[in-house]
Amino acid sequence: MNSKVDKLYLISALLGMLVILFIMYPITNSLFTTDGEILLETLKEQEVINAIWTSIFTATMTTLVAFVFGVPFAYFLARNDFKGKKLVESIIDIPIVIPHTVAGIILLTIFSSQCWIGRFLESIGLEVIGTRIGIVTAMLFVSMPLLINAAKDSFLSISPKLENVSRSLGATHWQTFMYITFSIGWRGILTGMILTWARSISEFGAVIILTYHPMIAPTLIFDRFNAFGLEYSKPVSTILILISLIIFVLLRIIARRGVAVDRST
Template sequence: MKVKILFWIFAIIILLFLVVPVLNILTGLPINELILSLKDKSIINSILLTITLSLLSTTIVLLTGIPLAYIIARFNFPLKGLAEGIIDIPIMIPHVAAGIALLLSFGANGYFGEILKKIGITILDNPIGITIAMMFVSAPYLIDAAKEGFKKVDVRLEHAAKTLGAGDISTFFSITLPLAKKDIINGALLMWGRGIGEFGAIVIIAYHPMTATVMIYDRFTSFGLTYALPVTTILILVSLAIFTIARFINR
């Protein structure tokens, strides 16, 4: 058997494994029930809340994570490997454990929680808590993608810009960032999607207001699969639409 044919067989197997569950969800809800669900304000508000907070968390990490990614990509410094390991910790630990860790740090008795309390902010059952949870579990996707994007940029181009009189900031925004843009956008999309799908860390910190994933869990455990299916279907349809459009624009 030719290697090409063997690879096609394996490719089809994994594609079927990935697509069949999604198709079962998308075809499992009758059109009339889907239309009725689209009129359910609690479902729509939950999905809008999820998308908005995930976008907010992605924006915050874009502003703070890109400098970190650039430093790691361009400079050698003591404990650099440790810093890269710390970035990837949220990917490795169970997300329920991540929620507990965030609760200990940002909760009422945590170190950051004490600071937040002084300015009148609490993360429990608060959109701020949801945003923090989304940031923690999904930030590595954006930072790692930006880091790889910066590594692909030829350092000689930056040096050439500087010899022509450009400063460090000007070089970064006119040369480095545009050339790494595609990887950064892909990383941002991955982070945004990961935030939308997050459940474990969020449910520990904020059961209310309900994100879409928490609502799916709540309806499934309270009423069964039939009641959870509308939220699941709409969330998947909205996510597919958003990411298809975003990928098209990025290209």
């Protein structure tokens, strides 16, 4: 029996190594085959700096907006059963399954002057198409479901009995949410925020249709690949990979330190 289990573990480990190789080899190969001189020149280009900064800024803004709107909605879904709930949850997941170029087209349709929403926004002086607002809108559409689902799963893992005890001791619903539910479930929410940020900064299809300019890093990479080929698009890709990995690792470290602090207390 143990030998069968050991064989299963061995096969699982070997398959896992192939998965890791499949993910890491293209990344490391791209990093180590990038021309150093072109990489240094690329780092000095204002266009590249602006595109990367725009990507980081808009991805961060997208994550914050998703947090403000998504977390309360996730809490509502986790604590309430109602008719049509499955339909609502399915609607939330739609942006995950549709092609992102399609997402860009449907967003362009409603924010253009051909739709009343676009005309209304224009009348109040709010421009979406071709602005950072448009970038955030496209990123938000495709990435918000990740945060909502992560937060909902986190809230579902917390027993409602804890909240009931808190309410019975005189705490308000808001106090109970902040000091009990959110305090316990913040790690799952943070994971959702990390995934949302990562998905946002890598978004291309929806953004390029709704807002080609100002350019984000993926759009600049696509533009340079079409204009100059692989040699001049790889350095921008390398820079974006390194920055994304650094930020991603830092966020993971913060999350793990938070877990360690919680366990020690």
